[in-house]
Amino acid sequence: MGKVQIVTGGTSGMGKATAKAISKYGPVVIAGRSLERMQGALDELKAAGVDAYGVATDISDLESVKNLAAEAAKLGEIGNVVNAAAVAMETSTPEQIARIDVQGTVNVVETFLPLMSEGSAMGLFSSTTGRMYQPTPEQYALYANSCGADFGDRFLEALPQKMDSSDERVAQMPASYIAYFAAKNWVMYYAQANASRFGVRGLRIFSVAPGSFETPMLPPDDGFRTMTIAQTALGRLGNPDEMASLFAALLDPSVAYLTGTDVLMDGGMFAKQFVPQLA
Numbered sequence: 001m002g003k004v005q006i007v008t009g010g011t012s013g014m015g016k017a018t019a020k021a022i023s024k025y026g027p028v029v030i031a032g033r034s035l036e037r038m039q040g041a042l043d044e045l046k047a048a049g050v051d052a053y054g055v056a057t058d059i060s061d062l063e064s065v066k067n068l069a070a071e072a073a074k075l076g077e078i079g080n081v082v083n084a085a086a087v088a089m090e091t092s093t094p095e096q097i098a099r100i101d102v103q104g105t106v107n108v109v110e111t112f113l114p115l116m117s118e119g120s121a122m123g124l125f126s127s128t129t130g131r132m133y134q135p136t137p138e139q140y141a142l143y144a145n146s147c148g149a150d151f152g153d154r155f156l157e158a159l160p161q162k163m164d165s166s167d168e169r170v171a172q173m174p175a176s177y178i179a180y181f182a183a184k185n186w187v188m189y190y191a192q193a194n195a196s197r198f199g200v201r202g203l204r205i206f207s208v209a210p211g212s213f214e215t216p217m218l219p220p221d222d223g224f225r226t227m228t229i230a231q232t233a234l235g236r237l238g239n240p241d242e243m244a245s246l247f248a249a250l251l252d253p254s255v256a257y258l259t260g261t262d263v264l265m266d267g268g269m270f271a272k273q274f275v276p277q278l279a
């Protein structure tokens with residue numbers, strides 16, 4: 001039997017697809033808050049032949065993450081960990097984003113780093129929004145101390161109220177959008193900042209920045225979809241299984257030299273928006 005694979009946010013969207021794709025490495029434990037979503041995902045994964053388990057978890061709560069780790073360890077040696085759990089900017093407050101997308105990520109990394117077995121990797125989800133965000137000097141100073149149970153609170157305090165931009169759309173960005181962009185920018189930094197302490201233990205860490213993928217997190221309105229598709233070089237949204245295949249590949253020991261970096265998978269959205277395209 002392979003090592004135990006953990007996927008937070010494995011009850012929906014790209015986390016669920018990743019849980020299925022990485023089940024080739026060992027039994028998979030999925031984590032999320034809603035028991036109903038959890039049961040639906042477990043039924044789906046088991047029907048697909050996955051050796052799947054579920055542990056109700058709120059990643060913003062350190063004790064809950066420790067319980068996830070303890071339950072997973074009962075199944076065997078801990079292998080790869082994917083942190084897909086996060087909340088959306090359209091439906092969440094800046095406080096929720098700081099608590100879940102930021103503090104939750106710290107909780108998952110701090111809890112699993114000492115438990116992961118040599119040769120394993122941690123995969124985080126950033127976003128193209130993170131690549132578009134420029135942190136303030138105060139935020140950079142804060143990033144350098146990305147640890148502890150109060151990091152989410154400190155992250156929230158350092159968030160700018162408004163974006164400093166001549167682009168009216170950016171200057172008017174709602175507070176929850178600023179929080180999400182900043183959170184995902186920090187995730188990219190955090191994967192890099194963790195490279196050495198993972199490396200000395202024979203472990204890897206990386207983040208992946210998705211463009212727009214067809215999951216429950218994506219706003220349902222047609223206007224948003226049409227605009228997003230038009231901005232993407234491939235002219236379509238991403239499929240969660242495509243992201244899952246990328247995670248499975250990045251977690252494979254055959255790419256054991258990849259660590260401390262962010263990988264972009266956005267159908268060419270970033271390229272089309274920021275680099276003049278050749279005719």
Ligand SMILES: NC(=O)c1ccc[n+]([C@@H]2O[C@H](COP(=O)([O-])OP(=O)(O)OC[C@H]3O[C@@H](n4cnc5c(N)ncnc54)[C@H](OP(=O)(O)O)[C@@H]3O)[C@@H](O)[C@H]2O)c1
Pocket residue numbers: 008009010011012013014015031032033034035037057058059060083084085086087100104125126127128209210211212213214215216217218
């Ligand atoms: N979809 C996109 O286009 C897109 C683009 C860029 C980046 N991303 C990022 O990609 C990752 C996956 O997104 P997705 O679109 O697949 O999302 P999704 O379908 O909305 O799934 C989010 C998952 O996170 C779980 N979750 C939320 N809060 C949690 C908490 N406090 N503790 C534990 N689990 C929690 C949810 O379950 P419960 O609610 O039951 O807890 C659910 O399983 C996220 O990090 C997201 O920010 C997505």
